[in-house]
Amino acid sequence: MCFIALIFKKIFSQDNFSPKKDKKIVKTEKITSVISIDAQLNEEDWSSVQPAKNFYTFEPDNGNLEPKELRTEVKILYNDDAIYIGATLYDNETDKILKEITERDNTGTADLFGVFINGYNDGQQDFQFIVTAANGQVDVNYTESDGEDASWNAIWDSKVKITEYGWVVEMKIPYAALRFPSSVIQTWGINFFREVRRTRQKYTWSPIDNRIRNFSQQAGVLTGIQNIKPPVRLFLIPYTSSYLNSNKQETTFTQKVV
Numbered sequence: 001m002c003f004i005a006l007i008f009k010k011i012f013s014q015d016n017f018s019p020k021k022d023k024k025i026v027k028t029e030k031i032t033s034v035i036s037i038d039a040q041l042n043e044e045d046w047s048s049v050q051p052a053k054n055f056y057t058f059e060p061d062n063g064n065l066e067p068k069e070l071r072t073e074v075k076i077l078y079n080d081d082a083i084y085i086g087a088t089l090y091d092n093e094t095d096k097i098l099k100e101i102t103e104r105d106n107t108g109t110a111d112l113f114g115v116f117i118n119g120y121n122d123g124q125q126d127f128q129f130i131v132t133a134a135n136g137q138v139d140v141n142y143t144e145s146d147g148e149d150a151s152w153n154a155i156w157d158s159k160v161k162i163t164e165y166g167w168v169v170e171m172k173i174p175y176a177a178l179r180f181p182s183s184v185i186q187t188w189g190i191n192f193f194r195e196v197r198r199t200r201q202k203y204t205w206s207p208i209d210n211r212i213r214n215f216s217q218q219a220g221v222l223t224g225i226q227n228i229k230p231p232v233r234l235f236l237i238p239y240t241s242s243y244l245n246s247n248k249q250e251t252t253f254t255q256k257v258v
Contacts, residue, residue: 024206024220026052026190028076031084035077039161039168041086049075051088052192052220056207059200066203072113074192074205078225082174087113089194091166098197099133099162105150107132111197113169114138116219118189119180123217127154127178130193131169135160139177144214176231186225189216 031045051073055066066072069092077084089111091097100108107130114130123144130138141152154177161168180186192205206220 024052026050026074026076026205026220026222028078028083028222028224030224030226031077031079035084035170035172037157037159037170037172039159039170041075041088041168041170045077046075046086049077051075052205055192055194055203055205058193058202058204058208058210062210063207070196070201070203072192072194072203072205074115076222076224078228080228081231082172083117083225085115085169085171085173087169087171087192089113089166089169091196094162094164094166096198097133097162097167101134102132102136104136104153105138107136107138109197110134110136111167112138112193112195114193115171115173116142116191116193116216117173117178117222118216118219119178119186121187121189121219121221123189123214123219125179126189126216126219129154129156129158129171129173129177131158131160131171133160133162133167142216144216174231175228180230182230184227186222186228188222188225189219190222191215191219 027049029045029049033043033045035043035045053071053073055072057064057066069090071090073088075086098110100110102108110132112130112132114128116126116128118126125144126142128140128142135158137158139152139154141149156174156177157172159170180188194203195201206218208215208218212218
């Protein structure tokens with residue numbers, strides 16, 4: 001089963017969900033400085049935006065507010081090339097944050113944070129970017145018609161830092177990894193996800209009623225992005241291949257870098 005499908009497995013027996021009727025809104029600002037992806041969030045521009053906060057429990061106890069000791073705050077910045085996500089994930093038991101190191105697209109047993117972006121705000125598709133507490137990356141292309149494509153990979157940056165109050169995630173997602181219209185003023189669907197693995201608690205910023213099948217339609221709204229252009233969607237991914245041939249007569253080694 002796909003990773004995101006495991007996260008969002010349906011629970012139809014709960015009936016205590018009571019989210020707000022209006023969609024939650026978070027506003028971003030255009031940056032004036034260079035943002036270093038180092039999980040420090042110490043650039044002045046980070047202080048210019050208000051955080052998305054007050055997450056809801058997705059599972060279990062669907063619809064309850066997050067506990068104060070596990071609260072999450074997320075800020076968003078942007079420039080002409082990318083959007084930047086700065087997330088502060090509080091945890092009063094930092095020694096219990098799970099951070100298993102795994103290969104790409106596999107979270108293992110690690111704590112994680114994710115952002116789900118719908119550039120058309122139509123409830124039909126999401127680009128999902130997840131970072132584990134070990135700085136592992138997962139990316140998924142979701143459409144309402146075809147479901148989740150976990151084989152899709154984009155080029156984006158992330159950095160994680162464990163702190164005395166929890167952990168911090170900083171992300172840079174280039175526009176080449178996204179889809180959005182060529183409008184002067186952009187309005188995107190957006191949601192944030194967190195999982196605390198030791199307690200199996202899952203939280204979302206925009207409340208998700210897990211009795212409703214389409215999660216993208218329950219996303220919040222990102223405003224503030226203006227005057228950006230959809231880029232050429234082309235990724236160049238360098239790789240190295242090696243071949244070793246050894247026998248009694250000789251040993252040859254060939255390496256190719258592309």
